[in-house]
Amino acid sequence: MSDADIVIIGAGMAGLTCGCLLAQKGLKVVMIEKNQKVGGCCTSFQKEGFLFDLSVQSLGECQEGGRVWRVLKQLNLLDQVRFISLEPAREYYFPDQRVIQSSRMETHIENLSSLFPAEQKGIKEVYAALEKIFEEFSSLRSSLNWFKPSSFLSRYPYLSRYKDKTYGELLDEFISNPFLKTLLSIRSSYALLPPEEISAVGMAGIEMSYFSHGVSCVDGKVEQLPMKMGEVLVRMGGEILTGHEAQQILMDEKRAIGVRLKNGQEMTGKVVVSNVDAHHTFSDLIGENHIPAGFRSKLKGMRPSLSYFILYLGIEGDVGELPISNNEIFFGDSLEKEFDFLYENRISEKAPFYLLVPSNVNPSHAPAGKSTLCLSCKVSYGFSPSWDRKTKDELSKRLIQKASAFIPNLERRILVKIETTPKTIEQWTGNRWGAAYGWAQIPRQSGIYRLPRTAPIPNLYLTGHWTSPGGGIAGVVASGELTAEAVLNRLEKGE
């Protein structure tokens, strides 16, 4: 007798999506979450009257018709989680120029075409190609484990052409101006990769998830999204064991049959779904001796995404100086150089940084007459061996100095200051090295090559940003839906 039909390890956005959709089908779902609250990366915290979202400040697919919107509709949550549309989505500050990023593709193409009239055709071709890749990949997703090379080329011509290519290679086909290439590539940095490394398929996923159904942030705090999903799961008969860490995936000969918790309690289920870091799943929870040798060496060769250092500030006064809440500041034209430093565990003096003013769109984040800021830069976990106070202070000082060029007297206005490092993210979510998006979206780990949702262990499924399609809220919600679909298919077939 099983305790549950489905045992899910981890209540991040993917685990919750998967759990809610399975519970809605009448299955008994038990979720195990090591933190005291659900959400994983998608969480918020408060200090001295200021509210901060740990991450997730720009969401794709949340407006009418988008994937996140559709899941919330299916769960009757549309009136409980509201979104604020961010248009323009961002402003980019270069040394001699400011460029607005619209959240609408047509407007964005028009803006770029007016800056580079000779390249208008190429700009349109880039987005047409990304749209096609995304369309083909989305139609393939549910049958991702199916692969017949003979019919693949004719049914998925764009995917066939770009599945092994980087976005940089795609751009080279259509664009010649180097600065325009930079402008067309800025969102590759959301995946913490330069255009020369991010896969064309991964980039199509990012661009289209933001262009198809707007760029948004949650009205209020971002953790409302997972919290409301958790409440629905419980109303549908599911259970969430918060404050409980999974220690082992139980095996019956070769199949997964349940989970042992750190406190010794055991939960059995017909299916086990893991929403946690893939290394943690296979090396710690299952044990390397249970994994086929080929899969083990494949995992060892895989590369996680980079991470962030983030400085959250509560400050005195308004920030009227910045007309748009989400800003990115650049000190040069090339996106690649920054990564040369990052791969050597350094940060370039000229590294771009993000300057967000969340309270400008969400006034409830700060008391009246005060504001919140979120300053951040990309970092590797290895930048500091211990991420001690000295390292945090040095990076904070650097960011404050740079941001002071945009916000006068910033240092003197600071009331509250909190930092998060890759280590904080690792400790909170269990994502190794604080990887912000699971595996890096490089060609060999992206699209049809991403770690599948089925594991080489019968009864075990994966969901979340370590599996297909990849990181970001829209991506992991897609992953949660697709894992639920795969589990249902199997249970319906009685396998």
Ligand SMILES: Cc1cc2nc3c(=O)[nH]c(=O)nc-3n(C[C@H](O)[C@H](O)[C@H](O)COP(=O)(O)OP(=O)(O)OC[C@H]3O[C@@H](n4cnc5c(N)ncnc54)[C@H](O)[C@@H]3O)c2cc1C
């Ligand atoms: C700093 C930062 C900024 C980001 N900004 C954005 C953004 O603006 N827009 C966007 O779309 N995406 C953004 N992302 C990415 C996005 O947040 C993630 O891709 C997504 O939330 C991952 O969801 P998940 O469900 O796969 O896993 P996670 O959120 O990592 O959840 C995994 C859960 O498993 C739990 N867990 C781990 N081990 C165990 C165990 N042994 N037992 C029980 N529970 C366990 C963890 O506590 C956690 O709750 C950002 C990420 C970071 C880190």
